[in-house]
Amino acid sequence: MAQVEGQLAGRTVFITGSGGVLGSTYVRRMLEQGAKVVATDLPGHRFDGLQETHGDNPDFAIYPLDVGSEEQIVEIFKTVEGDGWQPDVVLNNAAITGEMLMGAGGSFPDFADTTLDDWEKTMRTNLTGAFLVARQMDRDIVGKRPTTLINVASMYALNGAHHPIYDGMPFKNFSAYGVTKAGIHGLTVWLAGYWAKRQATVNTIAPGAVFNGHSDEFQKRVGELIMAGRMCEPDEIADAMLFLASKQSGYVTGQMINVDGGFSAW
Ligand SMILES: NC(=O)c1ccc[n+]([C@@H]2O[C@H](COP(=O)([O-])OP(=O)(O)OC[C@H]3O[C@@H](n4cnc5c(N)ncnc54)[C@H](O)[C@@H]3O)[C@@H](O)[C@H]2O)c1
Numbered sequence: 001m002a003q004v005e006g007q008l009a010g011r012t013v014f015i016t017g018s019g020g021v022l023g024s025t026y027v028r029r030m031l032e033q034g035a036k037v038v039a040t041d042l043p044g045h046r047f048d049g050l051q052e053t054h055g056d057n058p059d060f061a062i063y064p065l066d067v068g069s070e071e072q073i074v075e076i077f078k079t080v081e082g083d084g085w086q087p088d089v090v091l092n093n094a095a096i097t098g099e100m101l102m103g104a105g106g107s108f109p110d111f112a113d114t115t116l117d118d119w120e121k122t123m124r125t126n127l128t129g130a131f132l133v134a135r136q137m138d139r140d141i142v143g144k145r146p147t148t149l150i151n152v153a154s155m156y157a158l159n160g161a162h163h164p165i166y167d168g169m170p171f172k173n174f175s176a177y178g179v180t181k182a183g184i185h186g187l188t189v190w191l192a193g194y195w196a197k198r199q200a201t202v203n204t205i206a207p208g209a210v211f212n213g214h215s216d217e218f219q220k221r222v223g224e225l226i227m228a229g230r231m232c233e234p235d236e237i238a239d240a241m242l243f244l245a246s247k248q249s250g251y252v253t254g255q256m257i258n259v260d261g262g263f264s265a266w
Pocket of ligand 1: 019021023093207
């Protein structure tokens with residue numbers, strides 16, 4: 001059998017929310033680097049797109065998964081392992097953003113008009129979902145083989161949103177979003193010590209502002225807040241993600257890696 005080469009050769013990566021802007025980039029880059037990739041996402045066009053692009057690749061599998069469903073999470077690693085995949089890297093990437101929440105056409109609410117329902121939906125996906133995946137990883141995987149968990153935060157986890165840059169934009173930064181992203185790093189540092197003796201590491205990656213068709217005006221406003229002076233490409237986040245998913249990150253645990261062009265350093 002030919003020797004598989006690449007930064008992730010021998011790794012099996014399990015990813016939630018795999019069909020989004022960043023998730024689909026991670027899937028592509030990880031496959032290129034020799035990983036086996038077990039993608040998951042809600043059923044729908046993102047799921048179908050991944051299936052269409054990578055479905056013929058023997059190193060790729062995809063499963064429908066709602067990270068807010070305890071019932072589904074309890075079963076997922078058993079199902080995946082039953083099909084012959086043995087994840088050693090788990091990536092808590094799924095998230096609902098304010099934009100996604102309001103995507104049904106509602107106008108973006110001011111803080112005073114934020115509904116409990118929208119707040120709780122965001123908590124359920126971004127934070128409770130990450131907890132459910134981590135808890136299941138503890139039950140089914142940790143201790144059986146060396147593993148790593150990567151939680152995804154944001155440049156708006158430990159820094160407040162710059163509200164003025166959203167003036168007149170069709171989207172704003174949603175309060176619950178930043179709260180969940182701060183919380184997920186709490187899960188990282190808690191678990192890092194808890195899992196240390198079971199050969200499992202846990203880190204947070206905090207992506208900066210990723211370009212996804214934003215207007216020139218928005219790019220200018222946000223670019224002025226970033227040392228690099230610009231938004232980033234999904235591949236620039238994937239570069240750091242590949243390191244965290246690789247064996248080369250073995251001595252890194254409990255950390256938040258900011259990939260934000262210097263946004264958080266000013
Ligand atoms: N794009 C950015 O600028 C940026 C910046 C900082 C952090 N992030 C974070 O990076 C991660 C990926 O972001 P993205 O830009 O690719 O977002 P995206 O909206 O393109 O993708 C998010 C994915 O999560 C999935 N998802 C939503 N609810 C789910 C649920 N209940 N169960 C399972 N999957 C669900 C969606 O279907 C989608 O595929 C998120 O955690 C996001 O918060 C993104």
